Every structure is written in C-alpha cells, then in structure tokens.
Amino acid sequence: MSRHVPKDRGGQLPLFALDRGNRVAALLHGRAWPESTRFPANHGDSHVRTVVWEDLISSSSPLLIAGFSSLGELVHLVSDWSTAPHGRDEECVRIVFGAEPFTSSKHEFRSARAEFTDGARKYWLEVEGVSLRSSAQVLQTIEALERGLLTTRFIHGANHLHAKIFVGEMAATVGSSNFTRYGLGSQYEANARFDSAHEPKRYRELVSIAENYWEAGESWDKELHDLLHQLLRVVSWEEALARACADLLEGDWAAHYLTEPVSTERPLWPSQRSGIAEALWISETVGSVLVADATGSGKTLMGAHLVRAARDRLWRTGRTRRDLTVLVGPPAVIGTWKSEAIELGLMLETVSHGILSRATLELTSDKGRLVRHAQILAVDEAHNFLNRGSKRTRQVLESLADNVMLFTATPISRGATDLLDLVGLLGPDNFEETTLEILNRLDRRRGLGEGMLLPNEVDALRREIQRFTVRRTKAQINEMVDRAPEAFIHPITARVCRYPEHDARIYPTEETVEDARLADEVRDAINGLVGIAQLESDIGVPRGLRSQYTDEQWLRFRIHSAKGLARHHVLEALRSSRAAAIEHLAGTQEAARRFALDPSFKTTNTGDVISKL
Template sequence: MAKKSKGNESEPLSNLDNENSNMKWPPNALFPLNLPSEKRNVKQEVIKDINSSENYLINTGFSSLGNIIDIFNADVDISTINSVRILLGSEPDSRPRKFWKRVDLQKEIKDYWLERGYSLLKGGNIIKTIEYIRTGKLHFKISDNFHAKLYIGESHAISGSSNFSKNGLSQQLEANARVHKNSIILFEKQQYEGMEQIAENYYKLGQDYKDEIIDLLEKLMSITSWEEALARAIAEILECNWFKEFPQLYEKLNNISLWPAQRYGLGQALYILQTQGCVLIADPTGSGKTKLISTLQLLLFYWLWESDRINKSYILTICPPIVQNNWHQESVDIGFAQSSQVSMGLLSHSHKCRHRNILKKNSNS
C-alpha cells in the first residue's frame, strides 16, 4: 500500500482516496468501515457505543498507548461510565510523543505526580489515564497469541478486522459488522449473545495487566525541568487558584471588586504570611492598599480557621486616626465583621485603660 507523508508521520494511502464516486456502501451503523471520502470510520461507532454504555468490553489483538490515552481523554465521556475492560493480545505500542495535550487535573493528583518529578505539561492525559486505571474506570488484561477483535456494548456489539488502534479504527481498510442486542430479528440477537459470550470468555482467560500498563504509561512521561517546576510555583502564588478549594471564600472574593494588581498582591502577601509569619506591604499612595489589606485579613481569617488555629484568628488594624473610618468602611464593604480598627495614637497614652485593652487585643491577634 502506498503512503503519503504528513510532516514526520506517514499515513496509509488507500486506493479509496480516488474511489469511484458512484460506489455504494452499506450503512456505517451496520458495517463500520474506514472510508475517508464518505467521512465515516469504525471509531465513530465504537465511541458511540462506549458513550451509551455504563460497562464496555474490548477484545483486541493490538493497541497503542497513544490511542488509549487519546480516546479516553478526548472522545469518551468517562464520567458516565462505570468501567471499560480491555483484553490485549500483545503489549501495547509505547512510542513516546514529543508533546501531549494539556489537561486540567485535580490538585491532589497534580501534587502526587509533581512530587515524583513528572511533567504535567507533557503528561497530563497520561496521568489522567493512570488515575482511570487505579480507580477502576479502566481494566486491562493480556493474553498471548490473542488475535480476535470484539467490541461489546450494552446495546450493540462489533466484530471484524479492526484492532483498537488508530489505524484499525480510522485509517486502514477494514471490514466489521455491528449487531443490535434487542433486534427484532432473532438471528441478529443470537449473534450479539454469541459475540458477548465469546468476548467474556476470552477476557476471563486473560492475565491481569494493571501494574504493567501503569509502568508503561509512567515511562512515557518526561521528567519535570527546573524551569517548569519554578513556573508552577510562581503561578500558584500569583494566580491564587487555591481560593477555589474554599467555595464560600471564593464566592465572597468574586463579589469584591479587586484590581489585577490587588489579586496578585493577595496571593504573594498570604504566601509570605504563611511562610514567614509577617509581611510588609509598601505600595505607593493610590494603589489600593486599604482594600488589599482588608481582603488579606479576610483570607488570613479563613486560613487560620481551616488550619485549626481559631484562637489566633482575631484581626486588629492599627492605623492613623485620620484613616480609621476608611479602614472600618472597607471592612464593612467586603462583609468582614471579624476585624476591628483602632487609632495608633492611643498607643502613646500608656496611662489610659484603653491603651491596656489595645495591647491585650494586639497580643491576641
């Protein structure tokens, strides 16, 4: 078969690329085929059946890690699926790619893999696939000398020549038949039942391949460079994404009108407070320090409560008397009642009872 070049890759060039326009083919829903000119392929029917099934079973002689990763992160709605079981006839092709798509990962998953030194930029979809395997969404077995191709969904089954690979599902000339479980035709129902029984029996004969495929997937990922690790640390401080972990706080912050510089300042200031115990904010006049610091007090209060340091959550603002009302109004505007403001002038009058009370408040804050 001739091949056509596409960058550094080569794709099969079928004789059907120049096929007779009058050539007729049976419906793809009955006979899944790879016909580029008809804009149809086997993958369309397989994905449709997976997405309409809570449980799906695949028997394939060959697959590739790249195809598995792409399908279960881009084409399949994994959230609606209980499990997909895959029986392989040989170890999947594990050639690495230069770059994998970036994806959103849960924070605890990100932290786990970054602590092990893996690159999220180059392995996000790989990490998600590993998590699907560990949580039971994807199951893998392997069987020597296995060559059959069976795809069993809850309403349809496909059998034919297509492996669960990019070539088999979309590029090579293949021939497959698709039958309906609840067909009014008895013979078709019997075909479905027979294909399901065969696929289940073959799967039972396979050996568990969970640990091995996780190992192969991990080997695909690049080690994190120091540049990426540094960029991630800076982004976590500046972007303040951790606010989303506390829904009530996140909603309150969204209702506060903050300038971009104030939002960046919040993340930096709170990080310094958490790591050093104190922070100096020395922005110029008119830069919004009052709102920034008032909002920082709100964040600090939430953080102290979340870290079980309730006894340290008293907030006291000591400021010049001329701006005391401004500080009070800012706390009212952001809806933070746990902060009190006192004039710094009272600290100079040591003989007064209010002075002693302020010192006590200060020691409690």
C-alpha cells in the first residue's frame, strides 16, 4: 500500500519538499521561549548569531573558545570586527581552538601541536574548504594576524577542549553552539548569556573560565597563517562547479537578450533577472519550462521579458520557422500581458481560457489554430490546464510549439496525479526514458486516486519535473531583497518590495448553539452516504495494480474510498454556498431555479448526483 504524501498548509503537494523533517521545527516555533538575550537559541526567527555576533564585533578584545571547525565563521567575524568602531586603543581578537569530537582519539607518538595541526589541516583542506566568495575575508584575516589584531592558541592532548564560550565586553555566552554556520543559525542549541550590567558576578566568573583556557593554550598563529594561505589556493571541483552554476543562473550572460521597456518606471528586479536567465537556459536545454515562483513575485512582467528573450534568441540563432508567439491566459491577466508586450515591442497573440473551453467549434477554430501553430506558447495560470479531459487542455496539448512556457504559483493543487498532467503540458518527449516507463505505468492507473501513486514514483516524477522548473519561495525572494534592498524599490511608493512577515493569530468564530447543531446534523447526514455514484461500472483491479491487490482487497478499497469521496464532495459544495450544494445534488438548472439565478450563467448542466442514482 502506498503511504500518504503530506501537503502544506495551503493543501498543495510539496513539489520540492522531499525532506519530511520540518515537523520538529514547526512544533518548536509554536512553543514559548525565554528572551534570546538571556538564552540564545535557534528557533523560528531567533538565531544565536544575532545575539553573539553583536557582542563580539562591538568589543575591542573579544575572546572565543571553540573547535577548529569555527574557522569558516572566524574569517567573517574578523572582517566585520575590523570595520566596527571600538573605543580602546588596544584591539585584538583572541581565540582558543579545541579539537573536534570527530578527531581520532588514537594515541600517536607525535607532539600535541603536530597532531592538532594535522587534524585542522585535513578538515579544512580535504573535507570542508572555505568558499571562494570568502576569499576577501580570508585575506583580511591573514592581514589581521600579521598586524597583531588577531592571535590564536590551541589546547590539545588526551583530554580535549570542548567548551564553547564567546566573551565580549558587555556580555558573555556559554552553551552548546559551536562557532559555525549551523551552530549559530540552524541547529537546535541551548546557550546562556550573562550581561555584565545585570549579572556582573556570573559574567566575571565566565570570563575567568575563558581566560583560564587562554592562559593554558599554546600559540597557533604561525600554523593558522600557513593554513589560511593554503585555503586560498585549494578549491574543490564541487566548489568550482557551484561557481560556474552561479555564473550561469545569476550572471549577466542573458542580459543582452533582455529588452529595456519603453518606460523605465518599472525596472526588472534582480530576482526577475536571475529567474529569466534560469528559465531561458532551461528552455534552451529541455524545450519547456515551468515558472512556479510564489504569488506576487512579478511573474507576468518576468514572463513577458522571458517570452521576448526566447523569441530574440530564436532569431539570433536562425531557428525561426514561424514568427508566432501566443499567450493563453485568463481574461483577468491578458490585459496586463498585452501592456507589457507593448512596452517591450513584442508581437503577442492572446487567447482566453474561456474561448478555448467553448463548445461551439466556430468560436474556437481561429484561436485554436493560433495555439496549435505557435512556435512559442506561453500559458499563464497553467494549473487550470491539469485536466486533460477538458476541451481547452486538449488544444494546448495538441500545440506544435518548440518552446512551451508555463506560469503558475500552484503547479500541484489536487494531489500527486497533477504530476502526470504537468508532464503532458511540458511534453513527454523532453523526459528521460526511465521516467517515461514510469509514466506509462501510472497512466494506466489514472483516475484511481492519489493513493495509486507509490511514494517512489511520486518522488521520481517530482525530481524529474524539477529539471524543468524555476521556483523561488517567498523566503528565498526575501533573502534576495535583503542582499540588495535598493534594487527592489517600488517606483510609486518608494518602499522596498518584499513579502510581509506573517503574524498568525487565533480568533473566536462566534458560532451559535444553533450553528453547531446544524453542523452536527449535516455531519450525521453525510456519514450515512454510501457513495454509489462514485463507483465505476467495472470495479475490477486495474491491470497495472494486479500484483498489489486481490479482487477482495480492491473491492473493499473502492467501497471505502467511494464513501469518503461522496462526503468530501458534499462538504466542499457546502463550503462554497447552498447553491453549489444544490447543484451538486440536483444539477445546475435546479440550483438556478431555487435561487432565482440567471439560467445562462452556466452553459452546461453539471452535478445532479441524484439523477445518476
């Protein structure tokens, strides 16, 4: 039997969340915590770094006790500390390094200095490494060593130094956090901080402990100086590849394909420029692209620039076979697309979702031909095309476009079966052979519910679709804003454009006793539904699942799921309106009669479960 695939708070399948480990973080975020200035910890928006970092860089002579794995953060600390104003003439950062717990405890006939240095060198030169982006900070740290602004010691022997203490002139912190990116920012840690003004006795006592370790340590300046020089020369192939990818996805290689609009009131944000570059590369590589950035990220403006860039690239590379660029979208956004196209000088044909859905062939023939013969086809609100049985979806699937560009903030809304329909829109020809084999098996099970997709099949499809996808979450876009807020200024309000912080609050619904009684009555009524209308005429085990179910198991499964589906449909309709519930039970015409609705508001009669029975 397949396991349940968790969904996020919006009911959407987490397309990019293969890791199920966010439960603990969510639970901890909802708990009460003491003030971070007294007990620094990593939870929610609170981080150890925020408190400790300020204590250290504002001090003339900070003292740190930490393992040698802290070197990566030390170079950033020295850089920030060097530029911070200090009130004393004698300035120096001191740090006592201890061995890490993963260092071998096997006794060797070598000096403590040689053994410790060898362990630190192996860790930083062979295992971890310092990012190329930190090269400037490494040079600053070397200069600080040479000028006497940084001095280090180490303690090593049979009993390792394992303490973590961070001493500033105003406060000192002790606890579990190592001076690393994870210890300061994400791992679950517990620390205590003593303010020199409010807890002077404990502050002095903790300072004395740190000073004792400092006095017991041996100088390690020369060894650190040599190690830092080696770090400047040694770069792993993974780091080099990562840098190349960053240049590809975030660099300016696609800039000459971007046409500046006639009006410069709304320049592209850095997030949009990098998204266009990534989408253009994906489109060039695999033929189709899914842009699934969060709502409010400016996908329409980004999409217009992307379509124009793709069109120009076809012309420059001599691959234009017909200069026909078509947008399919809901009426509410077509006007915006047209406006952006005019700004960019883009010849763009537009087709409404509704026109493609109309039953009359004459009304759809010309627009259908546009969709079919487009060389570049853009589909906005693409989640409306995840039903391949609908008329509009069939017309998009029959398109002969070389480049298909899908735009939606909710690529998966109904469950794992939406993955199959996404594959159809992106074009099966673009997928790997192994993936196509999975798709063929899954297609034979279509219509059997989300449970018919096994976990490994869902994960395989998700990973494959990621190859076609540009998706930045709200948090990721906010990080881009934080790096360059001046590039995200709104042209009218002059405010920085970023997603707001969510402040969840509980409020009473104030339902009456009668409301609760009616709700219970509805629940009791729908619990008696059997769901016969949800059962197909042939309840035999599908061929693709015969190895997993016997006839009896399959029958029990279908009867149980039919009951649940019947209850779901009624409740879903009631949440919408009473008219929607009547439509589901007795049909559109009966709902229009009972609630005095214009019969022409809907061209087809849907629902009417009672007549089906």
